[in-house]
Amino acid sequence: MTDRPDSTDAANSMWGGRFAAGPDAIMEAINASIGFDRRLYAQDIAGSRAHAAMLAAQGIISDNDAAAIREGLLTVLSEIEAGDFPFKTALEDIHMNVEARLKEIIGEPAGRLHTGRSRNDQVATDFRLWVRDQCDAAIDGLRALIGSAMGQAEAGADWVMPGFTHLQTAQPVTWGHHMMAYVEMFGRDLSRFQDARARMNESPLGAAALAGTGYPIDRHTTAQALGFDRPMANSLDAVSDRDFALEFLSAASICAVHLSRLAEELVIWSSAQFRFVSMSDKWSTGSSIMPQKRNPDAAELIRAKIGRILGANVALFTVMKGLPLAYSKDMQEDKEQVFDAADHLMLALAAMSGMLADLTANTANLEAAAATGFSTATDLADWLVRELGLPFRDAHHVTGSLVAMAEGKGIDLPDLTLADMQSVHGDITENVFGVLGVHNSVASRQSYGGTAPDQVRAQIARWKEKLA
Numbered sequence: 001m002t003d004r005p006d007s008t009d010a011a012n013s014m015w016g017g018r019f020a021a022g023p024d025a026i027m028e029a030i031n032a033s034i035g036f037d038r039r040l041y042a043q044d045i046a047g048s049r050a051h052a053a054m055l056a057a058q059g060i061i062s063d064n065d066a067a068a069i070r071e072g073l074l075t076v077l078s079e080i081e082a083g084d085f086p087f088k089t090a091l092e093d094i095h096m097n098v099e100a101r102l103k104e105i106i107g108e109p110a111g112r113l114h115t116g117r118s119r120n121d122q123v124a125t126d127f128r129l130w131v132r133d134q135c136d137a138a139i140d141g142l143r144a145l146i147g148s149a150m151g152q153a154e155a156g157a158d159w160v161m162p163g164f165t166h167l168q169t170a171q172p173v174t175w176g177h178h179m180m181a182y183v184e185m186f187g188r189d190l191s192r193f194q195d196a197r198a199r200m201n202e203s204p205l206g207a208a209a210l211a212g213t214g215y216p217i218d219r220h221t222t223a224q225a226l227g228f229d230r231p232m233a234n235s236l237d238a239v240s241d242r243d244f245a246l247e248f249l250s251a252a253s254i255c256a257v258h259l260s261r262l263a264e265e266l267v268i269w270s271s272a273q274f275r276f277v278s279m280s281d282k283w284s285t286g287s288s289i290m291p292q293k294r295n296p297d298a299a300e301l302i303r304a305k306i307g308r309i310l311g312a313n314v315a316l317f318t319v320m321k322g323l324p325l326a327y328s329k330d331m332q333e334d335k336e337q338v339f340d341a342a343d344h345l346m347l348a349l350a351a352m353s354g355m356l357a358d359l360t361a362n363t364a365n366l367e368a369a370a371a372t373g374f375s376t377a378t379d380l381a382d383w384l385v386r387e388l389g390l391p392f393r394d395a396h397h398v399t400g401s402l403v404a405m406a407e408g409k410g411i412d413l414p415d416l417t418l419a420d421m422q423s424v425h426g427d428i429t430e431n432v433f434g435v436l437g438v439h440n441s442v443a444s445r446q447s448y449g450g451t452a453p454d455q456v457r458a459q460i461a462r463w464k465e466k467l468a
Helices: 007-015 023-031 034-057 063-081 094-106 108-112 119-155 175-200 219-225 235-240 243-269 297-320 329-334 336-358 363-370 377-388 392-409 418-422 430-435 438-444 453-467
Strands: 160-165 168-174
Touching: 034 063, 034 094, 034 119, 034 219, 034 336, 063 094, 063 108, 094 108, 094 119, 119 175, 119 235, 119 243, 119 336, 119 453, 160 175, 160 363, 160 438, 168 175, 168 363, 168 438, 175 243, 175 453, 243 297, 243 336, 297 329, 297 336, 329 336, 377 392, 377 430, 377 438, 392 418, 418 430, 430 438
Parallel strands: none
Antiparallel strands: 160 168
């Protein structure tokens, strides 16, 4: 009979080698956030400087203590930026790491910094500032991407290509019109980030743990110092709200969907079967075994980003869905997925902007493809309505019969003879051939928002004015 291990040994074997010290090491590992929230250092120091200045202005701490805190925080900032800061897991988070180092630098005045605030409002302020910065970065990235798409649209306002429904040739459109569709989509993304930024621009600082503070603080002053429009009006809401992060992730998810759709089209268009576009070598890779290959890896990776960004969105919604007011430690899990989603969104925006700027459209292939698949059938039906006065349903039936005839002969609609057409409807005249070319087709789509080159140029001009 073997000896039974004592309870400590048994527990340690369950934790595994990494946690040989037992439950204390487990608790430190699960409780600490410094491994990721160190990214908030600039925001944390900015918030602390604003708070210290306000405390001095209100006579809560002395001017000398405030000056020491200010200079000490600048020293901490320079150490972090230089890579010389000794981050310590035992101190749990960025707030305690900064404050502990501040005490080492300036001594006793550091202990006055936390007067009238809590880590609850501190982290809410830091995180809100960080997400606000990411909204600004997304706005800048989208403006650059819209500029790249508009550059393509302006160059190709007259280039004809197939428009698809169900990935089947539907009607001819212009390259410029197709590119401007993405300008509209990314423009809505731009407005979502702008709206989210405006909504989140309220300061939690001074809400303290959850109930406010008895010190005569001035929350309007700290809000103004940090670039907020106003302080948040309810201290419970201030420390427990993460709507700003959810809105950012929601906007990022929709944007990533748009990026993925465009990336999918670039993957398809660059294939040997389509040859609609040529990708720059900057955004393609070769094959390790097939020397003829040029793989659209950048587009494929952008296409995949929606998975992790939407995953971050779902994760944070799930964390927040059952939390009572005000702060719960669950909310420590709010940052890593937001950090990751923001990093990958910014990377995808930059990559797509570069890809579009370097993209070459193969105009001959685009035009040849636009003329296939009976793409001007709707133009023929419209002509029958407009010129012969047929009800559209009758015109649709006549056109369908002519398409079937052309298909049977192995030709396209413009290749049918007038006699062929008159065998289906005797009133058709030779004028019908004027609407069957792809250039005539796109030029006729003059309705607002249509694919006609003049309409495309009008939309480009509108967006240039809007972005200016």
